[in-house]
Amino acid sequence: MSAGETVSLPLGFAVPDGWTPVDPAGAGAPGVAFVAVHREPGFTPNITLGVRQRPDPATLPEIADEAAERLGRTMALLDVVSRHEVGNAAAPGLTQVLRMRTGEGADLVQTQVFLTVPGPDGPVDRVVLELVFTAEPEAAQRLVPDFRRFAASVHVRRNHPAGEGEPQ
Numbered sequence: 545m546s547a548g549e550t551v552s553l554p555l556g557f558a559v560p561d562g563w564t565p566v567d568p569a570g571a572g573a574p575g576v577a578f579v580a581v582h583r584e585p586g587f588t589p590n591i592t593l594g595v596r597q598r599p600d601p602a603t604l605p606e607i608a609d610e611a612a613e614r615l616g617r618t619m620a621l622l623d624v625v626s627r628h629e630v631g632n633a634a635a636p637g638l639t640q641v642l643r644m645r646t647g648e649g650a651d652l653v654q655t656q657v658f659l660t661v662p663g664p665d666g667p668v669d670r671v672v673l674e675l676v677f678t679a680e681p682e683a684a685q686r687l688v689p690d691f692r693r694f695a696a697s698v699h700v701r702r703n704h705p706a707g708e709g710e711p712q
Contacts, residue, residue: 553595553661553671558697560690563591575674580694582679582687587650589679589687591694598672604629604638604658607672611656612642621645636660653684657695673698 555577559565563580571579571592578593598607608627616622623643631637642654657675675698677684677691 554701556699556701560693587680589683591691592676594674596672599669604636607658608638608640619644620647651681652678653681654678655691661700
């Protein structure tokens with residue numbers, strides 16, 4: 545399996561009030577398993593959840609750098625505003641906040657959270673969950689608590705076959 549290959553993982557999570565799940569196929573990104581939007585005028589705030597197999601030795605900061613670099617190719621401006629490691633040695637994670645400007649001149653803020661799920665062969669054969677929240681700056685201030693609740697609710701569902709990741 546190559547680095548970044550998509551994988552099925554039975555996930556559970558709580559969709560915040562006011563957010564509407566939409567078809568992840570419209571996200572246009574491989575590995576996106578879930579998308580929710582918060583309908584309002586202007587840019588539509590969104591939350592995505594991606595699942596990727598990472599059978600390589602890349603560190604979470606390197607994976608976060610890859611994500612910022614991928615996104616930076618499509619933006620007129622991209623700055624990493626902050627980055628913090630979270631979790632513990634058994635389940636490390638990383639969160640970063642990006643400030644972006646689209647080619648059309650829209651300013652956006654994106655919060656990315658990378659969480660690891662150890663694979664059957666240990667930490668090198670792991671799955672990385674990529675939780676992403678994107679909104680205009682004013683909406684981001686108002687909606688980031690929803691994203692925090694969503695991120696805190698994400699968990700691997702035990703006793704369910706792979707492919708049954710569903711909102712709770």
